[in-house]
Amino acid sequence: MLQMEEATNIDINELLTIPMSELQFRFTTSRGPGGQHANRTASRVTLLFDISSSPSLDETQRSLLLSKLESRIDNKGIVSVEVQDSRSQLQNREIAVERFRSLISAALVQPKKRRSTRPSRAVKEQRLAAKKRKSAVKKERGSKWPSEG
Numbered sequence: 001m002l003q004m005e006e007a008t009n010i011d012i013n014e015l016l017t018i019p020m021s022e023l024q025f026r027f028t029t030s031r032g033p034g035g036q037h038a039n040r041t042a043s044r045v046t047l048l049f050d051i052s053s054s055p056s057l058d059e060t061q062r063s064l065l066l067s068k069l070e071s072r073i074d075n076k077g078i079v080s081v082e083v084q085d086s087r088s089q090l091q092n093r094e095i096a097v098e099r100f101r102s103l104i105s106a107a108l109v110q111p112k113k114r115r116s117t118r119p120s121r122a123v124k125e126q127r128l129a130a131k132k133r134k135s136a137v138k139k140e141r142g143s144k145w146p147s148e149g
Contacts, residue, residue: 010097012105018056023100024048025093030084037087044084045092047100052077061108068107079103 009017027042051057051065051073066073073079081103083096119127 010101012101013108016056016061016104016108018049018054018104022049022054022056023097025096027089030087032084041087041089043087043089043092044082045089045096047081047083047093047096048078049080049100049104050076050078064110065104065107069103072103 008021009019010023011017024047026046026048028044028046029040029042030038030044032038051062051069054062057065065079066077069079081096081100083092083099085095086092
């Protein structure tokens with residue numbers, strides 16, 4: 001786990017580091033069972049990151065994140081990560097930062113360009129030979145049975 005006091009920057013990949021000062025945290029009461037502890041402590045953590053106005057991102061990174069994380073971003077360009085796994089606010093905060101890091105790093109991976117290929121001559125010949133065999137089998141079926149008419 002990540003120690004919050006020590007970490008002032010979040011290393012996403014070798015090209016991108018986001019300072020903790022760009023992240024906002026909201027704390028609310030957690031849902032579900034837990035009795036009085038759940039009712040009184042604000043252990044649920046919501047991490048907010050403004051993609052549209054972050055100075056850490058360049059334009060290509062920003063456009064890639066906005067397109068890939070479109071379903072997780074609100075209309076202001078803010079992505080949020082909610083965590084309520086633990087009873088501890090600190091642990092939930094660490095989990096939220098880790099999930100944020102993996103979410104952003106996965107979204108920044110650019111897919112490889114597809115290189116169009118053609119089937120080889122041997123593959124084409126095999127396909128045609130298979131079609132001829134299948135055709136012959138089907139043609140043979142019809143000649144076995146005398147036609148009634």
